[in-house]
Amino acid sequence: MDRLTAEARIRELREQIERHNRLYYVEDRPEITDQEYDMLMRELQDLEDLFPDMVTPDSPTQRIGGEPLPFFEKVVHKTPMLSLSNAFDDEDLRDFDRRVRQTVGSQTVHYVCELKIDGLAVSLHYENGLFVKGATRGDGTTGEDITQNLRTIRSIPLRLTRPLTLEVRGEAYMPRSAFEKLNREREERGEALFANPRNSAAGSLRQLDPKIAASRQLDTFIYSIGELQGESVESHSEGLNLLESLGFKVNPERRVFDNIEDVIEFVHGWTDKRRNLPYDIDGMVIKVDSYAQQQELGFTAKSPRWAIAYKFPAEEAVTILEGIEVSVGRTGTVTPTALLKPVSLAGTTVKRASLHNEDIIREKGLLIGDHVVVKKAGDIIPEIVAVLPERRTGGEVPFSMPTHCPECGSELVRLDDEVALRCINPMCPAQIREGIIHFVSRQAMNIEGLGEKVVAQLFNAGIIHSVADLYYLHQQRDVLLGMERMGEKSVDNLLAAIEASKENSLERLLFGLGIRLVGAKAARVLAEHFGDMDAIMRASEEELTQINEIGPKMAASLVNYFRQPQAEAVIERLKAAGVNMTYKGVRAESGADLPLAGKTIVLTGTLSSMTRQEAEEAITRLGGKVTGSVSKKTDLVIAGEKAGSKLEKAEKLGVAVMDEAGFLQLLEGNNK
Structure with a gap:
């Protein structure tokens, strides 16, 4: 085909395809079959491959998505996009x-x-x-x-x-x-x-x-x-x-x-x-x-x-509480979940609702067989908001929390007057499995492709027994390929994601270990203060409690964790696999010239451009320290959408306030 003929045909094909796009996706009245549409697209793609200089940004072939972007550029709206009251x-x-x-x-x-x-x-x-x-x-x-x-x-x-x-x-x-x-x-x-x-x-x-x-x-x-x-x-x-x-x-x-x-x-x-x-x-x-x-x-x-x-008001529905099941989390906490007769609610079928703990069951007076009112909190999370005792028939029965772990059979206990029951057996399979799921989660080591079902599959098959085993899966590639829904591409992607996670900074690893009372923020504080895993493992309770935000209970939990032979063994295997054990952020002693060095920052409201965790990490990189409450010692409040009492308090105290746009400018200026 000569160039002029190709140019005319490309123009004709684009017009036809865009017309059919509009009929199908906008007007909901398609005129051709999917196969006929695909043939038009294939012909256009072939012609553009022959004449690549004829490809234009508005060609239908450009809808498939280009190369991955390194980051999103910022765009300032000429006319603000305001929210509605x-x-x-x-x-x-x-x-x-x-x-x-x-x-x-x-x-x-x-x-x-x-x-x-x-x-x-x-x-x-x-x-x-x-x-x-x-x-x-x-x-x-x-x-x-x-x-x-x-x-x-x-x-x-x-x-x-x-x-x-x-x-x-x-x-x-x-x-x-x-x-x-x-x-x-x-x-x-x-x-x-x-x-x-x-x-x-x-x-x-x-x-x-x-x-x-x-x-x-x-x-x-x-x-x-x-x-x-x-x-x-x-x-x-x-x-x-x-x-x-x-x-x-x-x-x-x-x-x-x-x-x-x-x-x-x-x-x-x-x-x-x-x-x-x-x-x-x-x-x-x-x-x-x-x-x-x-x-x-x-x-x-x-x-x-x-x-x-x-x-619209939160949608509610009445259904029947058919049962209550309990599950064991990574810290041994036993959590009850309501099993409901399926009911349509806010466009989805609801079968389960969280009950949080035994006290909730007691406060609501729930009996198995009760008619209950269910709503979706924020149209997302199902919860039982009321019981309808007037509908009881006499066949309802009370529920009692188990005395022994449903997974390992160990006796359940309450620690430090906590509401929750716990299994304190460190070898409980449920805790190990849930601990691995936590380890690979986004806030921790962020290993894509290792969702709950994949972890459970690997754990139940005896392929992994601890988080350290993940970093030796490359030695069992053939075994992985033989597992259900584990094709060659998915296995290679999984192994690549595990390998990439070795480079994570120490705070992610520390949080991922699932040490009781040590959240993501405390993990970052510890990583920044000590710099490497060995220093944290050697630290005494006295040394730990001298750090702001590390209280006696957390210090005791850290020391007790690292005293366990199995914890030390896991960390040694992680080291041997090449997992990073050092903090990669800016430590306090080396960050004096950073824009937020030594400043105490409070985040309030919702940031549209990043998660709360991402914002806290960015502040830490700039030398700042994030706290949860506003006081006279606060240097700066960063206020997103729907900022409430913290913003009001900052204004009363005369604390400096920065909106999200200003925060983004600060980050961009520091990245130049």
Whole structure:
């Protein structure tokens, strides 16, 4: 094929494929089969392979995801992406209506009602009709550049139907079917399951490897225009119609009303109907339609006065407590779990609920066979909130905690007047298994591919007996290949992840060992203070208690742990395997020139760009020390979203406060 013919055919194929993408992913009315679509894509890919200089950023072939990124660049939003104030009942909506009408006077007010998609807010930038940049909301002022990941979402047009320059905002989400499929696959691989579709979508879009995002079947609904050049619209509803005409996917379940009572009726209708949707919503968004009225109403510091989010109440259901089972954790704690008659709740089937400890069972007066009210705390974690004694038939029976460990048969005890029962047998198989699961977890050694099921499989097969055995698995590669769901690629990836974990800094290893009372923060304090494992192992209780944040109980727990011959043997085997035993961060004596050297920092609120652990690690690298409470000795408070009493106290005491954007600038400045 000559160049001119190829160029014409490539252009034709791209137009056809984008049209079918829009029909399938946006309009939900496909015209061709998946096989026919795949043939078009294959032909386009073959032509682009022959003429690589003809590949353009808006080609459908560029949705598959490029090379992994080293990190996400920061993006400053020209217009802040503010959060919305919340309404929880009808009166809150009527109060919102009164405030609007007090400002706009006798003008007619129309409200646009839309479903509040439970996903991740994103900003999309187009220049002359081409998608050029996409970002997360972040803290509302500064987000992260996730363009590569957003390109993989097929409902996001790479080229608009008209060559406009604009910025639009929307919600990226994971449909329920895709979420269930993803969790099934993770369960088969023995990996931890995602809690809900929202977390899955957010986690997918913050993957540095775009190919992971491409595999997650994400979707979008675009809900507003942030900036528009070359055209003008007068209202929000008109703007949504424009977005649809440009090829964006806009939620069809939207209505315009001229009074708040009709809005309230519409909202109530969706309270029950939401469970029939193929995606999750957590409320409704109500906006004043007129842009002129929006401008007149203006903004508070955190949210627009012309919009409000109605939050659905936590969904509850009544079911039957069919039994209570107990499990043994890595520290020997015996935890009861409620076994429920399966019940549909917030879009999922609930069969279990945590009971935490025996006192909870006693306080709630639970009997096996009781009718109970179950709700999802935050629409995520199932919990029993009430018992319905009036429904008892006389056949209900009380539950008693076991006196002996269900795994090893050792007698259970209570230590130091604790509520929890414990198995104190150090050779209890449940504790060893759970200890290995903890060791490989994200906060500890972070060994990807070693989920709970894989660890249990290796442990039950007698291939591993302690955490040290993980670092000798390369000697049993053939045995691994013979195990269920252990293909050659997954085994090689697993062994590579184990090898990479050898380079972790000491605090991860120390936390991973699962020493009682030693959390991630204490592990970092110890690693920074002593510098290497041998020094920690030699330390006396007196030396340990001289360190801030190490109390007598923790000191005794550390000394007792390292006195155990089996603990010493495990550490020697880890050393022999080449696992790092030193602290790789900045120690206090060498960090005097760092920007936060010697400063006491308090984190409060939610950071959108990183986890709390990542923020604490970053502060430590800059020489700072993180504490949990604000006092006159606090040097700085870093405040994320929904910062509460700690921020108020800091302001009263005159303590310096830094927002997330300032914190990110500090980190970036230090990385240059």
